Amino acid sequence: MQLLRGVPLKEAFRQFVGQEAWCELDRRQKAWQGATPQTTDRDERKRIGDAYWNLRFQLERQFVEALMAGRLRASAFKRPVEPHSSREFIGQDIWELLEVDFEDSSARNLGLELVRIEIFRGLTEVRPALAVAPPQVADGPEFEHNEDYTSVRIREHRFILSQQLGKVIARFHQASLEGSPSLVAKAVLKEAQFKSDCFASVFKGHTDPSWRELLVTTSTRGHWRLNLLGHKPEPEPN
Incomplete structure (x- = not known):
């Protein structure tokens, strides 16, 4: 059975921690790297380095705990x-024993080595519907998703989404399948119980790849649709 491809571990970690925490981690890393012996005394360099690594380890631990709890699932190749x-799903119990390399998307310990780790959110089993399907008008191989749309792929772009954002994408996908892909953005966000009515706000942090690979505006003001190539451009309003 062909597995739904996930998000590489390195990118999944970045999406998991969110933009605010990632920016803070990046700021601390740059401060640590810039604290050279020529510009910073030893104690200050240690303080700056500890601030970076403590935050890094805390965020990595939260990610591993999500894997151990089954909130995130992973697949990998075993060496x-x-x-x-072939790619295999990795059991949640093994993660407490593994040393995870987030930069290399790998993990190892006790003679086990996993490479090319990919991450899913909330995927509890492999379903046939998650495999690549034959071409269709709105649900061809350019788009695939898990059951609650928290793990989606559009062409080469893969996303791990919150349950709220998953509801947004599910609504647009349903509209695509029904042949009327264009929806009012504010209405969709309200239906998903977002307080904001701006996609740029609710998709904050999804910049690599950009959330705009998922959704595009239409010729009607305030309307959006899934960015599926099978859709013909809508006529300009009179």
Whole structure:
């Protein structure tokens, strides 16, 4: 059975922690890297370094705990990789024993080595519907998703989304399947119980890849649709 492809561990970690925490982590890392012996005394360099690594370890631990609790799921290749090797789901109990390399999207310990780790959110089982399907007008191979749309792919762009954002994408996908892909953005966000009526606000943090790979505006003001190539441009309003 072909598995739904997930988000590489490195990118999934960035999406998991959110933009605010990621920016703070990046700020601390740059401060640590810029604290050279020529510009900063030893004690201050240690303080700056500790501030960066303590936050990094805290965020990484939260991510691993989500894997251990089953809130996130992962698949990977096990080494040694052989011609018949295939991607496998990794059980949640093993994560407490593994040393995870977030930059390399790998993990290892006790003779086990996992490479090319990919992450899913809320995926409790592999369903046939998650496999790549034959081409269709609105649900062809350019778009796939898990059951609650918290893990989606549009062409080469993969996203891990919150449950609220998953509801937004699910609503647009339903509209696409029904042949009327254009929806009023404010109404969709209200239906998903967002306080904001701005996509740029609710998708804050989804910049790599950009959330605009998922949704595009239409010729009607305030209307958006899924960015599926199968849709014909809508006529300009009279």
